[in-house]
Amino acid sequence: MCVVCFVKALVHVFKIYLTANYTYSFRSRPAAFRWDDVRAAGGGGGHRALTCVAAAAGVWLLRGAALGADAPGRPTRGARGPAQCLRRQVRELPGQLASYALAHSLGRWLVSAGSVSLMTRALPPLLQRGQERLAERYRGRRAKLEARDGNEIDTVFVDRRQHPGSHGRGLRLVICCEGNAGFYEMGCLSAPLEAGYSVLGWNHPGFGGGSGAPFPQHDASAVDVVVKYALHRLRFPPAHVVVYGWSIGGLTATWATMTYPELGALVLDATFDDLVPLALKVMPHSWKGLVLRAVREHSSLNVAEQLCRYPGPVLLLRRTQDDVVGTSAHERPLPSGGVEGNRGNELLLRLLQHRYPAVMAREGLALVTRWLRVGSLAQEAAFYARHRVDDEWCLALLRSYRARREDERDKEAGGPHGLPFPWLVGQGLSPRRRRQLALFLARRHLRNVEAAHCSPLEPEDFQLPWRL
Numbered sequence: 204m205c206v207v208c209f210v211k212a213l214v215h216v217f218k219i220y221l222t223a224n225y226t227y228s229f230r231s232r233p234a235a236f237r238w239d240d241v242r243a244a245g246g247g248g249g250h251r252a253l254t255c256v257a258a259a260a261g262v263w264l265l266r267g268a269a270l271g272a273d274a275p276g277r278p279t280r281g282a283r284g285p286a287q288c289l290r291r292q293v294r295e296l297p298g299q300l301a302s303y304a305l306a307h308s309l310g311r312w313l314v315s316a317g318s319v320s321l322m323t324r325a326l327p328p329l330l331q332r333g334q335e336r337l338a339e340r341y342r343g344r345r346a347k348l349e350a351r352d353g354n355e356i357d358t359v360f361v362d363r364r365q366h367p368g369s370h371g372r373g374l375r376l377v378i379c380c381e382g383n384a385g386f387y388e389m390g391c392l393s394a395p396l397e398a399g400y401s402v403l404g405w406n407h408p409g410f411g412g413g414s415g416a417p418f419p420q421h422d423a424s425a426v427d428v429v430v431k432y433a434l435h436r437l438r439f440p441p442a443h444v445v446v447y448g449w450s451i452g453g454l455t456a457t458w459a460t461m462t463y464p465e466l467g468a469l470v471l472d473a474t475f476d477d478l479v480p481l482a483l484k485v486m487p488h489s490w491k492g493l494v495l496r497a498v499r500e501h502s503s504l505n506v507a508e509q510l511c512r513y514p515g516p517v518l519l520l521r522r523t524q525d526d527v528v529g530t531s532a533h534e535r536p537l538p539s540g541g542v543e544g545n546r547g548n549e550l551l552l553r554l555l556q557h558r559y560p561a562v563m564a565r566e567g568l569a570l571v572t573r574w575l576r577v578g579s580l581a582q583e584a585a586f587y588a589r590h591r592v593d594d595e596w597c598l599a600l601l602r603s604y605r606a607r608r609e610d611e612r613d614k615e616a617g618g619p620h621g622l623p624f625p626w627l628v629g630q631g632l633s634p635r636r637r638r639q640l641a642l643f644l645a646r647r648h649l650r651n652v653e654a655a656h657c658s659p660l661e662p663e664d665f666q667l668p669w670r671l
Contacts, residue, residue: 379404451504452474493540529546605626
């Protein structure tokens with residue numbers, strides 16, 4: 204009995220030592236991979252995604268009119284004289300200071316709560332238990348990456364390529380982009396992990412063991428080095444890499460797939476099209492101008508724009524009990540309440556209108572908008588059956604269009620996923636056929652999940668996007 208107790212005590216002490224070393228020595232470790240190790244690796248096997256012009260030129264984000272484009276009716280910057288520019292700068296200085304203060308105080312609390320000091324002091328015990336689970340149960344390997352801006356990024360990698368399991372899931376790597384207060388130790392990583400995939404989790408700058416602050420530009424630099432690490436050091440083929448973004452993680456997920464278009468697929472869970480409507484919902488109406496400026500200049504989360512620049516397979520997961528990414532009726536065309544006010548609806552509409560503009564004109568757009576108001580799975584199935592959508596006819600039409608267009612084009616000039624978007628399929632169809640095709644495409648790109656925004660996603664609900 205004494206021998207058994209001694210062994211148990213020894214195991215417990217050894218476990219405490221490993222955990223302490225795993226947790227507290229991380230900041231003193233050298234970086235396992237740097238953003239510029241790509242060149243040192245000699246090109247990483249010739250993947251076209253690795254030489255993307257955007258990535259080679261450095262990290263960048265899409266920016267709209269609020270970020271510097273000249274407003275309609277104003278003289279162009281080149282036409283303004285020095286005196287005009289100086290007066291404009293002086294006039295806008297108070298607004299710039301106020302928007303900066305809002306973005307770096309209350310804005311940071313709302314957008315990136317996981318990086319504020321109160322959270323970082325309260326969460327270490329929970330993060331430590333999550334690290335123990337990943338290290339002991341799944342043999343997760345923690346690594347520090349150095350991003351282009353100098354921030355240190357905390358990552359964990361679970362490799363299942365030696366034992367890929369059913370359907371070879373372990374051969375695919377899922378890069379998990381966490382949300383507002385999400386950490387890989389206890390965040391969205393668990394769903395693809397328990398579903399059997401290899402996973403690469405990372406924490407936003409300023410979260411967990413990482414350095415910096417989670418503003419969009421820093422987040423883009425972080426996911427940039429994470430993708431390079433997956434492709435160059437972990438040696439996953441781009442086609443086997445799936446990017447999964449939950450909530451605000453949709454920004455970094457869409458940035459990664461936009462910048463590296465050869466990545467295999469994109470899954471967005473409980474995310475939104477743009478931060479502005481959500482910010483206006485929680486702030487006083489009198490602050491509208493200030494909120495717009497603060498978001499556009501410091502926290503511009505333009506998920507829909509970036510999504511439309513990715514040519515590969517996409518799946519949107521809409522939480523039917525999600526009250527976080529919903530907005531009120533006066534800020535959007537769809538009614539408020541339940542799934543009807545979910546910003547994921549706008550994300551789907553923007554995607555389909557970009558990819559299939561002929562299908563989503565008038566009749567198609569109207570029907571998909573009605574379909575998005577249906578919340579339960581039973582109602583969704585009834586709605587689909589009522590419109591008598593012929594899945595086989597839709598598939599045959601899409602495949603025929605793709606084959607015809609590829610024959611007309613130089614196949615080598617195509618994108619990383621074949622025929623690039625937009626597709627003009629649907630021209631000349633009757634209104635009834637156009638509605639059926641629009642509904643077919645909507646149901647292939649969006650799935651309802653009966654869960655709240657912060658509920659852990661069940662492993663069976665994590666699925667790869669539809670491929671034609």
